[in-house]
Amino acid sequence: MHKPIKVYRGEYLESAHDIHIAVVNVKGELLYSYGNPDKYVFPRSSMKPFQAIAVLETGAVDVVGMDDRELSLICASHNGEAMHRTSVMSILSKVELEESALQCGTHIPRDMASYHELIRDGGQLTPVFSNCSGKHAGMLTAVAHMKEDIAAYREIDHPHQQRILNVIEKVCHFPSNEIGISVDGCGVPVHRLPLRNTALGYASLALSTDIHPAQTAEYLDRVKKAMVTYPEMVAGTDRFDTDLMKVFGGRLVAKTGAEGVQCIGDSETGIGIAIKAEDGNGRAVSVATMEVLKQLNIGEEGQYRQLSQYITAPVLNARQAVIGRIEADFQLKAEKMQNIE
Numbered sequence: 123m124h125k126p127i128k129v130y131r132g133e134y135l136e137s138a139h140d141i142h143i144a145v146v147n148v149k150g151e152l153l154y155s156y157g158n159p160d161k162y163v164f165p166r167s168s169m170k171p172f173q174a175i176a177v178l179e180t181g182a183v184d185v186v187g188m189d190d191r192e193l194s195l196i197c198a199s200h201n202g203e204a205m206h207r208t209s210v211m212s213i214l215s216k217v218e219l220e221e222s223a224l225q226c227g228t229h230i231p232r233d234m235a236s237y238h239e240l241i242r243d244g245g246q247l248t249p250v251f252s253n254c255s256g257k258h259a260g261m262l263t264a265v266a267h268m269k270e271d272i273a274a275y276r277e278i279d280h281p282h283q284q285r286i287l288n289v290i291e292k293v294c295h296f297p298s299n300e301i302g303i304s305v306d307g308c309g310v311p312v313h314r315l316p317l318r319n320t321a322l323g324y325a326s327l328a329l330s331t332d333i334h335p336a337q338t339a340e341y342l343d344r345v346k347k348a349m350v351t352y353p354e355m356v357a358g359t360d361r362f363d364t365d366l367m368k369v370f371g372g373r374l375v376a377k378t379g380a381e382g383v384q385c386i387g388d389s390e391t392g393i394g395i396a397i398k399a400e401d402g403n404g405r406a407v408s409v410a411t412m413e414v415l416k417q418l419n420i421g422e423e424g425q426y427r428q429l430s431q432y433i434t435a436p437v438l439n440a441r442q443a444v445i446g447r448i449e450a451d452f453q454l455k456a457e458k459m460q461n462i463e
Contacts, residue, residue, distance in 0.1 A: 126452035127406040140400035144318035148325045148392040154454040159318045163398045166379030167199045171345045176285040177260045178341040182267035186216040193348040194355040196260030201358030202231025202251045213259040217266035224249035226258040226308040254308035278311045294323040317396045325394030328387025346375045362408045369428045408432040413450035
């Protein structure tokens with residue numbers, strides 16, 4: 123069986139990955155696909171921009187004076203660099219909360235320089251290092267502003283988690299009572315819905331239109347502008363989301379998700395793209411994404427040159443020598459404008 127993402131060791135094919143892709147417009151019409159565009163997936167952290175909209179809806183962002191760098195951060199799966207940690211603490215301080223209020227748990231950050239500095243200083247990992255600490259700080263901001271139960275903010279029946287469900291229903295055009303609920307790696311509810319509806323959410327994020335309530339459209343635009351203006355807050359140094367948004371100069375809004383998910387919105391065309399690696403392996407995603415953009419004629423040759431490490435991704439050994447490559451081998455299927463019901 124043909125596999126669309128191939129992993130070579132030297133010139134020998136060693137592994138391969140299946141992928142599923144949905145490309146839709148702002149009307150929810152399926153334009154292109156690969157695999158199963160109706161596959162139910164957990165978009166994981168790709169939902170963070172919509173979770174940020176739930177914070178905006180409470181009025182908390184404006185009341186507490188959260189700036190656009192911080193708004194971008196609450197959409198982030200960040201590296202745990204100093205700029206990320208400082209911004210998380212700044213957000214919490216606006217509602218007079220301590221780091222201990224964060225219920226995201228902790229892990230070794232992607233930014234190893236920060237981790238090594240922590241070890242040298244004799245410190246311990248704390249929740250601010252979590253790649254989800256920005257999202258949690260945003261949730262806490264809304265909950266504190268609304269004077270709701272801070273200790274229970276992770277629970278699905280909490281008013282804020284219900285606000286998030288309502289946002290996803292509006293933006294992705296999928297009934298909230300049909301969204302599957304489980305628990306994300308950071309402890310908050312995670313949402314399961316069709317891939318094509320996820321793509322519709324990103325089409326709406328990229329080019330909000332009057333198909334949404336005017337206030338929702340305004341919030342979508344604010345979140346998008348914050349992310350593309352401060353892409354380093356969405357991910358960080360040497361990360362695909364950050365590099366893609368920087369190179370495309372605000373045209374593309376991008377957010378990865380755990381277990382091999384990538385979502386993109388194109389502000390010029392209003393196209394939304396959602397990609398899922400069948401086996402959950404994230405190494406397949408940037409290569410697949412760049413191939414989709416190429417086939418859709420999004421971008422120019424100079425932009426692709428700047429992102430060449432993501433088009434054909436290198437396979438490295440422990441000495442950081444290139445000993446193989448990951449490349450795409452698939453063709454999108456043109457669809458006949460299938461509407462999302």
